[in-house]
Amino acid sequence: MKAVIVGAGIAGLVAARQLGLAGWDIEVLEKSAAPRPDGYMMDFFGPGVEAAERIGLYPRLAAVAYHVEAAEYVDATGHPTSSIDYEQFARLAGGKVLSLLRPDMERAALAALDDVASGRVRIRYGAAVSRAWSGDDGVQVVVGGQHAVTLGADVLVGADGVHSGVRAHVFGPEEGYLRPLGMRAAAFIVTEPILNARFRNRFVLTDSIDRMAGLYSLRSGEVAAFMVYRDATDAAGHQRSGSPRERLRREFAGLGNAVDRLLELCPEHPYDDVVAQIVMPGWQKGRTVLVGDACGAVSLLAGQGGSLAIAGAALLGDVLGPVASSDGISAALAEFERRWKPVVEEAQAAGRRTASSFLPANRTQRLLRRWIIRATHLPGIDRFVARQIVGRIAK
Numbered sequence: 214m215k216a217v218i219v220g221a222g223i224a225g226l227v228a229a230r231q232l233g234l235a236g237w238d239i240e241v242l243e244k245s246a247a248p249r250p251d252g253y254m255m256d257f258f259g260p261g262v263e264a265a266e267r268i269g270l271y272p273r274l275a276a277v278a279y280h281v282e283a284a285e286y287v288d289a290t291g292h293p294t295s296s297i298d299y300e301q302f303a304r305l306a307g308g309k310v311l312s313l314l315r316p317d318m319e320r321a322a323l324a325a326l327d328d329v330a331s332g333r334v335r336i337r338y339g340a341a342v343s344r345a346w347s348g349d350d351g352v353q354v355v356v357g358g359q360h361a362v363t364l365g366a367d368v369l370v371g372a373d374g375v376h377s378g379v380r381a382h383v384f385g386p387e388e389g390y391l392r393p394l395g396m397r398a399a400a401f402i403v404t405e406p407i408l409n410a411r412f413r414n415r416f417v418l419t420d421s422i423d424r425m426a427g428l429y430s431l432r433s434g435e436v437a438a439f440m441v442y443r444d445a446t447d448a449a450g451h452q453r454s455g456s457p458r459e460r461l462r463r464e465f466a467g468l469g470n471a472v473d474r475l476l477e478l479c480p481e482h483p484y485d486d487v488v489a490q491i492v493m494p495g496w497q498k499g500r501t502v503l504v505g506d507a508c509g510a511v512s513l514l515a516g517q518g519g520s521l522a523i524a525g526a527a528l529l530g531d532v533l534g535p536v537a538s539s540d541g542i543s544a545a546l547a548e549f550e551r552r553w554k555p556v557v558e559e560a561q562a563a564g565r566r567t568a569s570s571f572l573p574a575n576r577t578q579r580l581l582r583r584w585i586i587r588a589t590h591l592p593g594i595d596r597f598v599a600r601q602i603v604g605r606i607a608k
């Protein structure tokens with residue numbers, strides 16, 4: 214059996230490994246020229262932890278994880294206003310939390326492809342899929358533009374992220390499925406030894422209204438920055454003007470020296486995208502199935518998109534892996550959706566619930582967040598916070 218997987222992010226790589234281990238022939242098509250070096254720090258908890266342990270990926274992830282003691286909110290003078298102890302966060306999140314840089318997570322998944330028999334999984338970097346279609350007897354994708362190549366397979370897996378092209382080609386335009394949550398997020402990595410030394414082992418987050426900048430010191434001496442801000446549009450529905458860097462400099466002025474320094478060093482084209490969820494009535498059509506953010510993005514508000522990407526891809530491997538003829542494909546894809554969609558929908562609901570505490574819209578919401586954080590050691594409140602943060606996972 215053969216599958217084409219579009220996207221060598223965490224979902225695509227894990228699906229490739231699991232299907233490869235089950236004896237499938239896999240072609241992974243990734244539009245980036247090489248593994249993407251850019252990224253942000255991610256908390257890894259919830260279903261992905263269990264899945265990673267089960268498939269043997271967890272030790273590779275733990276080996277590249279960072280030690281985080283706390284997430285600390287600070288005012289513009291750098292003075293802490295409240296903080297979340299990470300041991301306590303791990304307890305609320307159901308046991309284990311790893312803090313990982315996104316590219317490190319992907320590299321770990323890439324290295325784990327060594328477990329698959331040589332030649333079973335082939336990755337083509339610099340291979341952007343420009344068309345895809347799905348029939349009853351197979352799928353086809355077109356790679357590239359002028360000198361395009363067409364590839365056929367038994368199954369097409371769209372693991373190409375929140376702006377999935379496979380989804381657009383096979384299921385319809387993005388507008389039908391993308392639900393913006395009223396914010397944008399930016400992320401970039403800068404070399405700044407002074408900030409790096411000052412903020413070791415903790416996430417530092419600004420305790421601000423309508424915008425939040427965060428930073429974390431990396432082993433390399435660099436600093437990973439991320440910024441979330443209200444996505445205001447003008448009366449005509451156009452986004453705020455200017456390049457992403459200009460927009461960030463405007464939006465995040467006045468949040469203190471550390472943020473000013475990050476903005477000074479911000480590259481011209483940082484990652485900057487809408488914060489959104491993907492909501493679809495169904496994830497499979499003919500021989501095409503979506504996995505990860507492509508079908509069920511929960512957004513950074515849920516803090517577990519990477520975790521769900523791993524767990525979803527592992528489950529897809531479990532149900533599709535044993536299929537040995539085209540007759541069993543539809544039933545396997547339906548089974549994957551039946552078992553996985555409710556989990557994703559629960560995480561999406563948890564993500565939406567956190568919106569006001571993630572990015573307070575006024576002083577009252579900010580005070581409430583401070584109060585909740587300080588009260589997390591109280592019995593009952595900790596369960597409430599767990600539900601806000603991780604949905605049903607901590608039950």
Ligand SMILES: Cc1cc2nc3c(=O)[nH]c(=O)nc-3n(C[C@H](O)[C@H](O)[C@H](O)COP(=O)(O)OP(=O)(O)OC[C@H]3O[C@@H](n4cnc5c(N)ncnc54)[C@H](O)[C@@H]3O)c2cc1C
Nearest residue numbers: 220222223224244255256342373374505506516517518519
């Ligand atoms: C700022 C920020 C913070 C986050 N924090 C967390 C966190 O703390 N914890 C957590 O679990 N999650 C977090 N997330 C979410 C997490 O990053 C995503 O849910 C996860 O990376 C999704 O993985 P994926 O493999 O489904 O998609 P992606 O990582 O988006 O990978 C998709 C891949 O497909 C490729 N691709 C796209 N189009 C094509 C095409 N046409 N042809 C070929 N290739 C293509 C892309 O280049 C990419 O490599 C955060 C996200 C953001 C933006």
